[in-house]
Amino acid sequence: MKPAQDHFMPSAEKNSSVMAKLKTDTSLAHRQLERNICLSRLFQTDYTVGEYRYLIAKFYGFFSAIEPFIFANLEPANHALLAHRRKTDLLVKDLSLLDIDNFNPRTMTLCDQIPVLNSFARQMGALYVLEGSTLGGRIISKKLIDHFGNAIIPTLNYYQSYGDKVIDEWSAFHRFMADRFDGKEIETNEVVSAAIETFSCLDQWLQTS
Numbered sequence: 001m002k003p004a005q006d007h008f009m010p011s012a013e014k015n016s017s018v019m020a021k022l023k024t025d026t027s028l029a030h031r032q033l034e035r036n037i038c039l040s041r042l043f044q045t046d047y048t049v050g051e052y053r054y055l056i057a058k059f060y061g062f063f064s065a066i067e068p069f070i071f072a073n074l075e076p077a078n079h080a081l082l083a084h085r086r087k088t089d090l091l092v093k094d095l096s097l098l099d100i101d102n103f104n105p106r107t108m109t110l111c112d113q114i115p116v117l118n119s120f121a122r123q124m125g126a127l128y129v130l131e132g133s134t135l136g137g138r139i140i141s142k143k144l145i146d147h148f149g150n151a152i153i154p155t156l157n158y159y160q161s162y163g164d165k166v167i168d169e170w171s172a173f174h175r176f177m178a179d180r181f182d183g184k185e186i187e188t189n190e191v192v193s194a195a196i197e198t199f200s201c202l203d204q205w206l207q208t209s
């Protein structure tokens with residue numbers, strides 16, 4: 001599925017140059033990630049709860065490794081606007097409900113290949129990727145409910161992270177990024193290269209067993 005439909009986006013936000021560049025320059029990386037077997041399997045008729053559990057465990061291994069760097073040393077004003085966007089705790093909640101024997105987040109294997117996030121621009125490039133996953137999450141959670149039935153709903157905390165506020169949160173993130181980066185070419189390039197690296201690291205991590 002191509003992340004091209006931004007029909008819901010108010011026009012002022014469509015014009016944000018950093019967000020437009022992110023969308024264009026990462027679309028190949030997004031398509032590549034969607035082809036990853038862990039994700040493409042989501043749409044197969046014989047998809048199993050075990051595979052879903054494995055995917056959430058892999059996401060946990062990635063998000064819990066990268067989020068501390070994304071949210072490190074943010075200016076207080078930025079931190080206040082972004083702190084609620086962390087998703088590691090939602091993944092912990094899903095994993096604890098997915099019947100993993102002796103589930104203990106502290107002993108799970110975490111991803112050790114994450115992009116270097118040594119500037120605010122690079123931190124925000126990585127956050128763009130993680131935030132964007134809430135958009136596809138709407139489609140995926142609907143698909144999972146159709147496939148497994150309502151019993152799966154309590155384990156969809158990550159995929160339904162903002163509930164019916166997904167679009168509002170994405171719009172707010174657009175404005176935040178536009179305010180910070182529009183018109184700043186060097187920083188925008190840093191944002192974009194960190195986003196592409198983040199997609200690629202996640203893709204690699206999902207291929208690692």
Ligand code: HEM
Pocket residue numbers: 001002003004005006007019022023030033034039040042128129130131132133135136137139140202
């Ligand atoms: C099978 C898995 C996935 C599907 C089907 C999917 C689907 C989509 C769709 C349909 C959109 C566009 C939403 C809209 O404009 O209404 C989107 C956007 C996006 N997705 Fe995915 N996605 C998947 C996985 C992921 C993952 C795992 C990530 C990152 C962790 C991700 C990151 C993004 C980003 C960053 C955007 C925003 C693109 C923009 O700038 O507009 N996606 N995705």
